[in-house]
Amino acid sequence: MKGYCDNIEKRTVENEDFRRVLYTGHNLQLVLMTLPPGCDIGAEVHPDRDQFFRIEEGSGVVDIDGVANPVEDDFAVIVPAGARHNVRNTGSQPLRLYTIYAPPEHKDGVVQATREEAEARHHAEEWDGGTTE
Secondary structure (H helix, E strand, O other), X not given: OOOOOOOHHHHHHHOOOOEEEEEEOOOOEEXXXXXXXXXXXXXXXXXXXXXXXEEEEOEEEEXXXXXXXXXXXXXXXXXXXXXXXXXXXXXXXXXXXXXXXXXXXXXXXXXXXXXXXXXXXXXXXXXXXXXXX
């Protein structure tokens, strides 16, 4: 196995897609996200997985169980399993971040250019147990 090794900050700030799965292991998944101004990921709850967010560029708010947490460059957020959460871009520039799901959430290799595309394809592209390697 090779794992994953790359300049994650560079990959994150260059990403233009709403969601891009970079690596899927058996126990976690690395995903890039870019939210245009005014966009959010949509409130959700993952009852069986924790999620880590790292903000590389932009500003916004991460809501966790009704608490609004302002975020900007270099912030990290952990959302525990079972917490209702949302990530909102409240700034004037794209909000660029990466997230780690543990265990994975999406099929390996998924790329969704927009939130609308992600919503339309979400259920069809839920993790099926496949990994990157």
